[in-house]
Amino acid sequence: xxxxxxxxxxxxxxxxxxxxxxxxxxxxxxxxxxxxxxxxxxxxxxxxxxxxxxxxxxxxxxxxxxxxxxxxxxxxxxxxxxxxxxxxxxxxxxxxxxxxxxxxxxxxxxxxxxxxxxxxxxxxxxxxxxxxxxxxxxxxxxxxxxxxxxxxxxxxxxxxxxxxxxxxxxxxxxxxxxxxxxxxxxxxxxxx
Numbered sequence: 361x362x363x364x365x366x367x368x369x370x371x372x373x374x375x376x377x378x379x380x381x382x383x384x385x386x387x388x389x390x391x392x393x394x395x396x397x398x399x400x401x402x403x404x405x406x407x408x409x410x411x412x413x414x415x416x417x418x419x420x421x422x423x424x425x426x427x428x429x430x431x432x433x434x435x436x437x438x439x440x441x442x443x444x445x446x447x448x449x450x451x452x453x454x455x456x457x458x459x460x461x462x463x464x465x466x467x468x469x470x471x472x473x474x475x476x477x478x479x480x481x482x483x484x485x486x487x488x489x490x491x492x493x494x495x496x497x498x499x500x501x502x503x504x505x506x507x508x509x510x511x512x513x514x515x516x517x518x519x520x521x522x523x524x525x526x527x528x529x530x531x532x533x534x535x536x537x538x539x540x541x542x543x544x545x546x547x548x549x550x551x552x
Contacts, residue, residue, distance in 0.1 A: 406539020
């Protein structure tokens, strides 16, 4: 019985190694596409978790899930790829000072703008462009504060320890939590 558990553990480790190796190969050959597909999948999972566990909808809103997934593919993945690439070229200072400077630029300039762009784009794609301004007035500031609470500690560690080419992947590990929060925020009723 014990040898069966050891064999299962070894098989699982080999599967994880194979998946990681395949992912790293795709990342090296097709970095933008790989990061975009990863972001799309995590946006999908985050939206489904939000719908099923947080909002507890009686039936899935497939349009909502599709649009959230599409934004992961077309907006989140490519934007983060190029943003982290630009940020690593903009701030070349190593160590803690460099990580701190990248964090400040990322969280004071990029994150607030990106939250606004994401919410605006989602509402527009959902066919509710007239709600963009009321939604931003109602939710943007609290969304940025929620973003800072989750991302500031993580991004500092990400910028300090993770090589640039793996920073989107590292963010994707935390993004599931953020995607649930963002889906909830994006679909809260707008009080007009």
